[in-house]
Amino acid sequence: xxxxxxxxxxxxIIEIKPIGEVDIYTSPELKNQIFALIEERSADIxxxxxxxxxxxxTGLGALMSIYKKMQENSLNLKIINLKPNIYKLFDITGLNxxxxxxx
Amino acid sequence: xxxxxxxxxxKSEYMSTIxxxxxxxxxxxxxxxxxxxxxxxxxxxxxxxxxxxxxxxTEDFEISYQVSQNKIIVTVADLNDGELSVESLNDxxxxxxxxxxxxxxxxxxxxxxxxxxxxxxxxx
Numbered sequence: 001x002x003x004x005x006x007x008x009x010x011x012x013i014i015e016i017k018p019i020g021e022v023d024i025y026t027s028p029e030l031k032n033q034i035f036a037l038i039e040e041r042s043a044d045i046x047x048x049x050x051x052x053x054x055x056x057x058t059g060l061g062a063l064m065s066i067y068k069k070m071q072e073n074s075l076n077l078k079i080i081n082l083k084p085n086i087y088k089l090f091d092i093t094g095l096n097x098x099x100x101x102x103x
Numbered sequence: 104x105x106x107x108x109x110x111x112x113x114k115s116e117y118m119s120t121i122x123x124x125x126x127x128x129x130x131x132x133x134x135x136x137x138x139x140x141x142x143x144x145x146x147x148x149x150x151x152x153x154x155x156x157x158x159x160x161t162e163d164f165e166i167s168y169q170v171s172q173n174k175i176i177v178t179v180a181d182l183n184d185g186e187l188s189v190e191s192l193n194d195x196x197x198x199x200x201x202x203x204x205x206x207x208x209x210x211x212x213x214x215x216x217x218x219x220x221x222x223x224x225x226x227x
Contacts, residue, residue, distance in 0.1 A: 002119075024151050025115035054122070056147055057196035058155075085140045092203045093196050 002026060005033055014043050019051040022059035031062040035069060044075050049082040060095055067099065078102060104171040113153065113160040113181065121166065122147050125177070132170050134223055141204040142175060142221050149179040149217045152197040157215065159183040174206075174222040181215040188212075 003026035006017040014037055022030055070077045078100045090096040109124055111117050125146040129139040150164055162182035169176040192198050205219035
């Protein structure tokens with residue numbers, strides 16, 4: 001399974017929906033696409049994890065880079081609809097305390 | 104105890120194949136869904152750790168699965184030349200995840216292998 005990235009752009013919010021797996025192979029693509037959007041739009045971002053089947057440590061690292069980039073630009077990042085198996089990895093690594101994660 | 108050996112190129116594009124194989128073998132042994140997910144994540148993170156910390160990739164990964172009634176023992180060997188430093192264990196998210204999810208684990212940096220065990224819940 002690879003990764004597709006759906007984007008829905010509204011006025012001040014961009015909704016990103018990763019579909020599939022974010023791992024050492026696919027995480028650079030996710031990071032690059034979101035970095036480009038931040039440069040282009042300067043909008044808050046919601047990452048919808050409804051169709052995110054897997055994320056590994058490099059995917060979590062990519063999200064951390066995105067979070068830092070957004071903080072530098074005074075923008076907000078929210079993560080929603082994470083599956084329990086995905087949230088477990090945020091919990092293990094302590095990143096559940098860093099990110100704004102909602103159900 | 105059955106032993107299965109997977110020899111696969113050390114390339115990031117094969118990670119999903121490694122996860123799929125790990126899940127399938129765990130499923131044969133009737134681990135529950137959470138345990139299968141853990142095994143898949145651990146194997147994937149071990150391979151990711153080697154890819155991140157040992158740059159050479161001309162040789163393969165050799166992943167051995169020893170499957171018995173109540174547990175699975177998985178050893179991932181990076182067959183490439185080169186050295187891993189003990190410092191690579193520090194502040195590494197892969198290591199944090201591997202140590203959290205496995206029941207037993209062992210790093211053999213001389214032979215560039217990492218082994219872990221996962222035992223079925225409710226089985227002594």
